[in-house]
Amino acid sequence: MWTRGVRINHPSIAASVLEENAAAVMAPPFTPYTFIQCPCSDSSTFNRRSPPSTPTTHHHHSDNDDNDDDDDDEHPFDPRAPRSNYSLYPLEYLLYCEDCHQIRCPRCVAEEIVTYYCPSCLFEVPSSNLKSEGNRCTRSCFQCPVCIGPLSVTSLESHPDPNTLPVPDNPSAAPHGGPYILICSHCAWSSTEVGIQFDKPNSIHAQLAKLRNGGNPRMTAKERKERRKDLAQSLGSSYSSSSASGYTGYFADELDLDLDLETQFSNLKLFYQSQLANANTGGVGSGSSASGSGAGGAFGDLGFTSPTSLSRILNIYTSASSQDKKAKSRIGTMREALDSDEGLKIANLDESEAIAKLHAEGHPGTVSTSQLLNQTPQLHLGEPHLHGRSRFASELRPIPYLLRTKRSKRCPICRHIISKPEAKVLTTRFRIRLVAGSYIPSITIRPLSLPNASTPDPSALRPSKPAQFVLTFKNPIFEPVKITLATPALTPGRFPSKVTVLCPQFDIDANTDVWDEVLKDGDKRRKKGESMDSASGAGGVGGGQHQHQPAAGKIWERGRNWVSIVVEVVPASLRKPSQDEMPVLKEDEDLLEIPMFVRIEWETDAMGDEVGAVSGKDRDLPKLKRELAYWCVLGLGRVSDQG
């Protein structure tokens, strides 16, 4: 995971949900990190196969603000630039296109969904169901509306210990008869709190769709549609004048309930359509003189009550078959809806009930913003209007699990697939998985502590005190590579720290076969026994046995497919020399981050275009030179403010 909070919240990766309780943790001790810049962030290099030219080493621009300038490759990359947050990734998050020979990041790849599945019951959902059923699990998997924990189905009558309840969809585990309820195993929320219980322990989703909070039945979208159809049929021919009493009886039971949004809309639509039909067949509707004149007074110019604009509006908001186009020229007015059967909903301005409830239940009775946001909009289908009211905990409904996906990824340039998981939900294998870690060297950082160094905590960076870090480059490919590094002499920002790479150019041996490793490793270990042992000390803290000192141009350590070099930094003082006062630090300004340009060169067989392919035995083939270059950022630590 990332250390810098900014990047944890990266929109494309952290699936949006670091909430108050998850985020409220103490800052962990600093661990050095390496982030790599995806070329997609720079439009000048994005389409280019050859890497950008290397900036000169120890080249510093006092003005870093203009490094958005695409033409100028000479600018060192500024990790503090606002845009950098969107282009820097840890190596594990990066993919690699073998055809473009370029790094690809989660932001630039094109994703394609392979499988939809429920993260709770792990059942695959066919994509055809998605259109009809929505993007949530329609079995019995729900999340708690209060704390987001999983809900379990349990028998109301004799469930013994809610903490040890059977998992849903396990009929044998619920031997008792109904009724059944949903219970949260974390916060002890129960669906009885909102007056909901079920007759069957399975297909809770379908049962819930038919229940309002409190237990009253509610119409599902499908039923509503059917009812509307019936209504249209029964009225279609007989509906002549706008006498509402004709079908009041039809809805008698509905009138008792609050008119919900969907019913209101369908009623209103039906009413207007019949009005239009009337207007078209029998001239101006019989009721037009009654209310039309009143409305016409207010909106006369806009003609809201004229059949023409009405049919236009209906066409905008519904996909219903368009009304008679000849009616366009017709001028006239129609009456408005008069009661709830025609879609009239009188705003309920009496909030005394809500106020009384607030008095009674207080703050705990209301919902928090996150609880409200977790509620699914579909769940409010058929519920009374929520607009302009306080939300009470008793209005919360169980949240069906959002489906999760397995996705394949394509290179944005050449459209080749660079990652493709197996379609089955329960397998974790990938058909294709071209990760950057198999192509470009990994860079690990640890503070270097020498026997004579007296710093008690090497991870604390003190202003103006030189600190040394060991960078270890590990080569994953089967060819030896040549690495060239470049950093600006001073880090960008208000507090420039001095940076010196002691050995900016070196070769790393090939990543040989695993068995070679086993055979050779023993020898190497024995040869370099001492330094290897010290290297193993946690973070190099215990490395007190080094016989050599870091020197310019010298590699610090070397292994089978890795090389360590030393970087020296002189952290900036966080005070301006002219000021005695500490300037107000902006976020992460005390963070010492070094932009570093890495250039990798290697030779590969012309035939085997793939970088990762084991070098062929055929020596006749000409070798092909390859190179890859990218910016990365080394996060070394935080500069302490004393000194």
Added chain:
Amino acid sequence: MSRRPPRGEYIETDTGNKVARKATLVGTQNIMLGGKTVIMPEAMIRGDLVRTLQPSPSSSGAAPNNTAVAIGRYCFLSRGCCLRPPGRLYKGLFTYMPLRLGDHVFVGPGSVVQAATVGNYVHIGAKVAIGEFAIIKDYVRILDDTVVPPNMVIPSFSIVAGQPARVIGEVPEGGHEAFELRELYKTVGNNPQPAPV
């Protein structure tokens, strides 16, 4: 069982398990170790909480399977963690059920695991509480201080955090290798090897 170095900090078994002498294993006859598993000092495993109700009486021809805790290969149980089988009422009677850990499972210091199953390549951070009968699939990373509620199912490639736990991210394609615990295994024991570069 050969105890090679007479007084090492660890007991190293023939199958390569490294069990700290200061680990607390109760009911060892019911704890199955797949091999190459490291149990650090002060880790605790409750092997004594065996299943009391056998699954199907019809197939009781063989000896009853009394495994309470089954652990795969290359697992790493850090200092102070605790593995215990989950228990629940089943048809009016209380019974414990076996706890199964796959291969390459890392359990962080101070964490308490009462899951039903933990898959392969799972990293459980420090001070994590995994509730009873949770099911954790493969390649899951559980961050420090997470509380996984009972019965929760965590699908593969999830990064999980919070109280209660929720999925906060996906394990990236390049992050699979980081779950591998072979190298960590070598760094512990009576003859610890240095960590590779």
Added chain:
Amino acid sequence: MAAPSSSKRHSILPPAQAGPKPPVQFSSSITIADSAILIGTHPITISTESVIHPRAQLNSLGGRITIGRRCIVHERSTVGAVGTEGGRGAGGTAEQSGVTLGDYVTVEVGASIETGDTVVGEGTNIGVGSKIGGGAVVGKHCTLTPYTVVAAGDVIPDYTVIYSNGLRRQDRRGVAELRNKGQARQIEVLKRMIPSSPAKFQ
């Protein structure tokens, strides 16, 4: 491949008895594991059918420990921990109450209840790794989710659920009876599983 780690040794339990041996009052029906740790100077009372798991610690240095009927104290939990602020440490009088657990209380793995007239009401479940400060009064039938912290001297009303890092709500499930019944079932099983050795502590 699958081999028990050690066939000879039935359990690897390093000895960890330290401190003075407290006077105890055990009901004859309790189950107390051999490796439970009882230390302190004040009396420790354990009532009917309660279960003390291996490596659970009861510490009466700061006052008398009273455990009600059908309680379960899980491994590695500490009842009567000497707290950082509310605790009195050693040296109180015999009448001083350290911790009182009502009936049907469950103290989960690694939870710690500090001493100093701390009371936990009937049927309350103290989650894994939770910490209750000295002098706190936790009501009846509460549920403390894992790693809950109750400050010293805090009063938690009956039927409170503390979840998600300290949020509180009322338990309206009405399952107190059933929970107690479940606890009784669990104790029946634990009695058979945990070899009890009350004599060791008497």
